[in-house]
Amino acid sequence: MRNTRKIILSIAGAATLAVSASLAALAWGHGYTSDPPSRSALCASGEVTNCGAISYEPQSVEGPKGFPAAGPADGELCSGGNAPFAELDDPRGGNWPTTSVNAGNRSFTWTMTARHSTATFDYYITKDSYDPTQPLTRDDLVLTPIASFAMGGAQPDHTMTHNVNLPQRSGQHLIFSVWVIADTANAFYSCIDVDFGGDGGGPDPTDPPTTPGGDGTGCDAGAWSSSAVYNSGDEVTYGGAAYRASWWTTGETPGTTGEWGVWRQTSAC
Template sequence: MRKKISAAVIGLGAACVSVLSTVPASSHGSPDSPTSRQVYCANGTVSDCGEIQWEPQSVEGSKGFPSRGPADGTICSGGNSRFAELDDPRAGGWPATAVTAGQNYSFRWKLTARHATTDFRYYLTNSHYDPTRPLTRADLDPQPFLTVPYGGRIPDATVTHQGRIPSGRSGKQLVLAVWTIADTGNAFYACSDVVL
């Protein structure tokens, strides 16, 4: 009888480990307006995305951008090699959200785990940006076009920020969104391809 109970307990434990190992980590957040690369991977619009398709909310890297943070060429993945597919420009083939230069836009994040927040910052690529090459700091305006300070508060599960898309751009560009966490050394990064 003891052998049967022991075998049942071991079997149940193995089943629990198997089930738990297939559940994605409950992580953090990603923007869905404009749609980010990680969301396109998670919803199946873009294929061959690797692990990011199961963890679109997990693009976490060092904070302090642009003076610190992910290296050039790894910005869209937050410097996280597990999500390197986000840095691949796919010859400029990422789907893009249509936005209008000089107009207001609602930038929205869905957060799966909420954290004490320093701020959300939004950067736009400049006239030198080439969508067929990995993103570098030289491709971005040095200052964010929108900064939303939080002063350590915890945001809601869905956050929307109103901001004006900068003028003087046209064609395919990229919005880099950075959510800086107040009580850790990290931030969350997301690249959203746009057409102006």
């Protein structure tokens, strides 16, 4: 009887570990388009403000896969159907900063905070009739991808770059990029505002960009510790500056993780 109980407890423990490992993989398996910068990336870098939660976790725009037949609802495509990230669906009067592009080959880079077994990376573009002052819907998009990159279940690198052949367009448009996961029911979504033949535009004049300055924001936070665990939104000070964590991290030194890394400087102290 005692041996049977031990076996049952061992099985239960193994099952708990398996579930925990699965949840950890899901928590880390995130990513976003960083070049050209997606709306998520622009919010995370501080170039666009008043973005809400997405500023701290640009990699988390995860929603049901199956686009265009399924997936997020129209008007919620840029947020992946996530209400906490609804700021990404707000067209801001068509004033999201744009990246200047031309027809022909253009590289697109995804940044992953970790790697998921991948089905495809798909890229869609808006029609000539696209109105950038309105929330994105399926009617705005050509629903056949302009590029699709099959991975066959392989895990991507921490950065993935694709060469996409952009069609002829004029003026402001949107590239809708989708990272389709192979072993879950979800995908990750990124909206990239571009301007064919434009000068790159600028931030919404009602939401001016912020840059790390000397106003002391975050300077009352505790000192960074290499052994501590930090979650999204946690603030620390290190090396005469204040930083905010964009996602879970430990052991990563502030000021060394790069523009798209976990630590974002909020102020000089």
